[in-house]
Amino acid sequence: MATPKDSSTRTPQEYEVLAGGGAEAAELARQGLSRRQLLRGVVGLTAGLVGIESIGAGLVFIYPTLVGAFGGKITLQPKASYPAAAPGEFDFDKGKGVFYEAQAKSYIMHLAPETPWVLSGSQFSDLADSENLVKDTDGSYWIAIYQRCVHLGCKFLFRNDCQSFKCPCHGSHYNVDGEWLSGPAPRSNDRxxxxxxxxxxxxxxxxxxxxxxxxxxxxxxxxxxxxxxxCD
Known part of the structure; x- marks a missing residue:
């Protein structure tokens, strides 16, 4: 077993390396490492740090699904907190039929059983299912509409005076069920x-x-x- 070297006989460069100072290059030179070996070490260290960063980013992406934040399932208020309304009776300020939930970045729409749907029977139910409208036991329908306009990503607003959603950026217009009405949006609202x-x-x-x-x-x-x- 080698005898530990007396600290009094160490060079300043050796001391800096062992004490965590800034003379790592001197220690590498003492060990006889070539410039190429040094570069390989730096590249390896960089790759390792990138890998760690990537893993961290992945965990950040996965984590919300574990804690009920945006990106996973979010439990909101009791159903009774969202009274239904029929078209023409929606009131965002009074909490009738349309509600905004910031944590879900969504408008929760609750359409009353007397809503005058255009379609009926299986034609209606099949289309409603494909558009994420969910029927409740009382005959009302629910939908969670993502707040982002499908045109260029602005947050659209519910307009009581228009009884519909209108994007303040470029005027895309959507019905209370998220269906496109007019404007530059390429499709109906995401949900x-x-x-x-x-x-x-x-x-x-x-x-x-x-x-x-x-x-x-x-x-x-x-x-x-x-x-x-x-609606203007």
Whole structure:
């Protein structure tokens, strides 16, 4: 076993290395490492740090799904906190039919059983399922609409005076069920999976439906109303 070297006989460079100072290059030279070996070591260290950073980013992405934050399932308020409304009676300020939940970045829409749907039977139910409208036991329907306009990503707003959603950036216009009405948006609003089978409303913000196209005469669920056509 080698005898430890007396600290009094160490060179200043050796002391700096062992004490955590800034003379690492001197220690490398003492060990006889070449410039090429040094570069390889630096590259390896950099790659390792990049790998650690990538793992960290992945954990940040996964973590919300573990704690109920945006990106996973979010349990909201009891269903009774979201009273339903029929088209023409929605009131964002008074909490009738339309509600904003910041943690889910969504508008929770609760449409009353008397909502005058255009379609009926299996034609309606199949289309409603594909557009994430969920029927409750009382005959009302729920939908969680993502706040981001599908045109250029602005946050759109619900307009009581228009009884619909209007994007303040470029004027894309959407009905209370998220269907496109007018403007430059390439499709209807995106929406999340919503579950109302329990006591509370649950929105799965990890499951986004961004495939609902512009409605036509055979796929429109709600007719545009006179007040909506006059929305500036």
């Amino acid at each position: 999340f999976v919503i579950d109302v089978s329990g006591a509370n409303v649950v929105v799965d913000t990890g499951k986004l439906n961004n495939t609902v196209q512009h409605p036509n005469d055979s796929t429109r669920l709600l007719q545009e109303t006179a007040i909506q056509t006059k």
